[in-house]
Amino acid sequence: MPIVEVTREEFYPGGAANVARNISPFSPHTHLMGRVGKDMAADRLRALLIEDKVDPAPLLVHETLPTISKARVSARQQQIVRVDREKLLPLTDAELIDVEQRVRDLAPNLDAIILEDYGKGFMTEKLMQLVAKIAAEHQLIVTVDPSPRNPLPWAGVSLVKPNRLEAFAAAGLEDHLLPGPPLENKELLEVGRVLLAKWSVASVLVTLGEHGMMLFERGKSPHHIPTRAREVFDVSGAGDTAIALLTLALATGFTLQDAADIANHASGIVVGKLGTATLTPDELLAAFS
DSSP: OOOOOOOOOOOOOOTHHHHHHHHTTTOSOOBOOOEEESSHHHHHHHHHHHHTTOBOTTOEEESSSOOOEEEEEEETTEEEEEEEEOOOOOOOHHHHHHHHHHHHHHGGGOSEEEEEOOSSSSOOHHHHHHHHHHHHHTTOEEEEEOOTTSOOOOTTOSEEOOBHHHHHHHHTOOOOOOSSOGGGOHHHHHHHHHHHHHHTOSEEEEEOGGGOEEEEETTSOOEEEOOOOSOOSOOTTHHHHHHHHHHHHHHTTOOHHHHHHHHHHHHHHHTTSSSSOOOOHHHHHHHHO
């Protein structure tokens, strides 16, 4: 039986909270909406968010559900095991009404909304449609990081960003990991075509790990962005960084290709750090120098 001697504990906001903490160094106003329990983990999460200059006020509190937590055990810079504590329930009708009002209250002061779906019950088709409707009323950018465990129709959003595994699963195709450049991968090109049609969206950005990213836009040729990572210590949270910086760049007026390139540089920085990491504006600027 393996025995683990604990020498240090560190706590980080994860999931959608990690997306928010990737945004906050670049934006003075970052709000997080989700569902937490009435427990010590939620109290710790709020304190960490405030420390990271993220507004936790929009969080819903459930009386009986625990706050989702994941404990990673690492030794010598290698992750050994992860212990998850969670109980999954979809939003109730009352919670959905509450969320709608909170989004409506925030919307006039927003530039963009990121929908992070981890298949934990919070994101539903009704919620997605409500957010898309409110965003359209206020001309807000809406980007999505989808979950293969919770397939939803994403019509009405600006862009969907699956990783390679999620993209092939959503398209219903098998990935044979064909050799050669991504732009010559017929299976990957077919995935992009299928997802643009299936999700009825204008853009899909597929993250490809060590192969960078592939951008599919309706009516345009696919665009490949090579990886910028120099060292890879930990890929956990890289997708969070990608969707955060992509959305930030779009909200500040960058083109989609330039925004994807910025997100790619940012992801290349965080995979070189251990744990659920973020980056600073100075680190991002240095990556372009």
